Amino acid sequence: MDNHLSSVKNSCRLLKTFLDSDKEMGVSELSRQLQLSKGAVHKLLMTLESEGFIKQNPANKQYSLGYTLLELGNKVLRNHDLSEFAKPFLRKLAESTNELVCLCVQDEFDAIYVDKIDSKYPIRFNVEAYRRFPLYATSAARVILAFQDDEVIDHILSGEIRTFTPYSLKDPAGIKERLHAIRQRGYEMSSNLRNEGVTGIAAPIRDANGAVNASISIIGPSDRVVPVYQNFIDQVLATTREISSQLGYRGK
Amino acid sequence: MDNHLSSVKNSCRLLKTFLDSDKEMGVSELSRQLQLSKGAVHKLLMTLESEGFIKQNPANKQYSLGYTLLELGNKVLRNHDLSEFAKPFLRKLAESTNELVCLCVQDEFDAIYVDKIDSKYPIRFNVEAYRRFPLYATSAARVILAFQDDEVIDHILSGEIRTFTPYSLKDPAGIKERLHAIRQRGYEMSSNLRNEGVTGIAAPIRDANGAVNASISIIGPSDRVVPVYQNFIDQVLATTREISSQLGYRGK
DNA sequence: ATGATTGTTCTCTATACGTGAACATCGTTT
DNA sequence: AAACGATGTTCACGTATAGAGAACAATCAT
Numbered sequence: 001m002d003n004h005l006s007s008v009k010n011s012c013r014l015l016k017t018f019l020d021s022d023k024e025m026g027v028s029e030l031s032r033q034l035q036l037s038k039g040a041v042h043k044l045l046m047t048l049e050s051e052g053f054i055k056q057n058p059a060n061k062q063y064s065l066g067y068t069l070l071e072l073g074n075k076v077l078r079n080h081d082l083s084e085f086a087k088p089f090l091r092k093l094a095e096s097t098n099e100l101v102c103l104c105v106q107d108e109f110d111a112i113y114v115d116k117i118d119s120k121y122p123i124r125f126n127v128e129a130y131r132r133f134p135l136y137a138t139s140a141a142r143v144i145l146a147f148q149d150d151e152v153i154d155h156i157l158s159g160e161i162r163t164f165t166p167y168s169l170k171d172p173a174g175i176k177e178r179l180h181a182i183r184q185r186g187y188e189m190s191s192n193l194r195n196e197g198v199t200g201i202a203a204p205i206r207d208a209n210g211a212v213n214a215s216i217s218i219i220g221p222s223d224r225v226v227p228v229y230q231n232f233i234d235q236v237l238a239t240t241r242e243i244s245s246q247l248g249y250r251g252k
Numbered sequence: 253m254d255n256h257l258s259s260v261k262n263s264c265r266l267l268k269t270f271l272d273s274d275k276e277m278g279v280s281e282l283s284r285q286l287q288l289s290k291g292a293v294h295k296l297l298m299t300l301e302s303e304g305f306i307k308q309n310p311a312n313k314q315y316s317l318g319y320t321l322l323e324l325g326n327k328v329l330r331n332h333d334l335s336e337f338a339k340p341f342l343r344k345l346a347e348s349t350n351e352l353v354c355l356c357v358q359d360e361f362d363a364i365y366v367d368k369i370d371s372k373y374p375i376r377f378n379v380e381a382y383r384r385f386p387l388y389a390t391s392a393a394r395v396i397l398a399f400q401d402d403e404v405i406d407h408i409l410s411g412e413i414r415t416f417t418p419y420s421l422k423d424p425a426g427i428k429e430r431l432h433a434i435r436q437r438g439y440e441m442s443s444n445l446r447n448e449g450v451t452g453i454a455a456p457i458r459d460a461n462g463a464v465n466a467s468i469s470i471i472g473p474s475d476r477v478v479p480v481y482q483n484f485i486d487q488v489l490a491t492t493r494e495i496s497s498q499l500g501y502r503g504k
Numbered sequence: 505a506t507g508a509t510t511g512t513t514c515t516c517t518a519t520a521c522g523t524g525a526a527c528a529t530c531g532t533t534t
Numbered sequence: 535a536a537a538c539g540a541t542g543t544t545c546a547c548g549t550a551t552a553g554a555g556a557a558c559a560a561t562c563a564t
Binding site for chain 1: 256264265271305318320321359364383
């Protein structure tokens with residue numbers, strides 16, 4: 001870990017520990033989780049609080065994330081051209097399918113839903129926006145991963161593979177085969193791999209250079225989605241091709 | 253600036269400079285804005301990037317905010333009990349008024365809209381959620397400020413007063429009078445102070461101790477809102493009183 | 505080609521960081 | 535009440551390190 005500012009790194013780690021906790025946290029608990037002295041954690045908190053990144057509950061002296069992070073997070077979205085650009089396409093797709101439609105992007109070795117439009121049906125599936133998940137886990141993510149360099153794929157598959165249902169893919173070789181198949185046919189469809197009874201259909205968005213960093217997917221209860229899957233595949237592909245073309249992509 | 257970690261403070265300042273810029277920024281520009289050496293800024297960026305708080309565009313080497321901030325910002329909202337709790341009340345109010353309805357909270361010496369439901373009318377006014385603004389600037393904010401301690405009020409009014417329209421309040425003494433009036437009657441209504449042709453009606457939410465940290469407001473074009481203002485005042489007051497009461501407030 | 509920008513790397517010293525322990529405040533338990 | 539255990543907060547100190555400044559590399563414009 002050279003040329004890294006240790007206290008800055010610690011402050012980042014501190015903020016991120018709040019992601020895995022639903023409650024406020026105190027100095028002692030943070031000091032345990034981060035393996036830092038209480039004094040150091042306290043100084044970190046004082047500094048972060050003075051900048052609005054952390055706020056302290058006066059009643060119980062516990063700390064939680066501050067509103068400045070809300071501002072910054074929102075700014076990420078507003079600076080994110082693609083979500084602005086893709087919005088009308090998502091809306092159109094949501095209207096014609098009535099199912100959950102998501103815009104997924106890659107960030108390092110994770111995937112994130114940066115936008116979504118919920119299904120109108122009373123019985124519908126839901127995803128959590130803005131939360132990271134592994135690139136091998138969902139249709140929307142795999143359809144991005146499939147177009148990455150082999151080194152990236154190998155690096156990700158050489159790590160621990162998390163499973164979510166009894167059907168989740170867990171064999172690296174099997175996943176790799178599947179990725180090649182996706183690359184061949186240009187889309188992905190899967191059921192039960194992330195959530196039982198749920199089917200996702202996803203296609204990649206290409207930028208002007210042909211690189212894939214994002215995808216659009218339709219997700220819904222299998223008994224509604226599977227009977228019309230060919231129609232949905234056609235619609236997602238039509239949408240992502242139109243977007244890719246408007247982004248300057250000149251491929252098939 | 254004692255017992256503050258300077259590099260952490262710098263990293264916070266660095267992230268916040270992106271709030272006032274709509275584009276990516278490079279080392280040199282940041283170094284100028286922050287008055288830090290290029291080397292120092294570079295190290296900050298490397299560290300923040302390794303934690304996902306910053307990302308670099310490989311094409312032009314410029315930097316922008318990273319997706320981890322999106323995660324953290326979203327977490328702030330999910331941890332914010334009030335917005336979850338107030339949601340159904342907002343929806344009801346939006347449905348019966350058809351105008352923009354906002355939930356506003358105080359953070360230090362600023363106000364932030366943490367939730368809103370847009371008007372259904374084709375001609376409608378819009379606010380930017382999650383962005384700070386001064387506590388004296390809008391109805392929603394003033395109705396919170398009015399119930400703060402005098403020291404807080406004086407501190408805020410002793411600073412620079414920003415104006416937004418030719419009608420914006422700018423005389424500290426006049427604002428203070430207005431705040432007292434708000435306190436008397438329990439709500440605020442104003443036109444043209446933040447945006448010309450726009451009228452806001454706001455009432456405070458009280459917690460179990462009677463403290464005011466949030467408000468609900470109805471905002472819309474004056475020619476639609478003013479004619480029915482008494483009705484809207486009654487509805488906002490009924491809503492905030494119901495919420496306050498459910499939060500444990502036992503006042504009038 | 506030249507020059508003026510950039511981003512990145514390097515060396516070096518003042519200092520700011522993190523530790524560890526002491527102190528202060530809480531609730532609980534006995 | 536009194537003693538305990540847990541908290542959050544403060545402090546002094548030595549070492550690791552953060553930040554300055556200059557050199558280097560890589561662009562882009564002229």
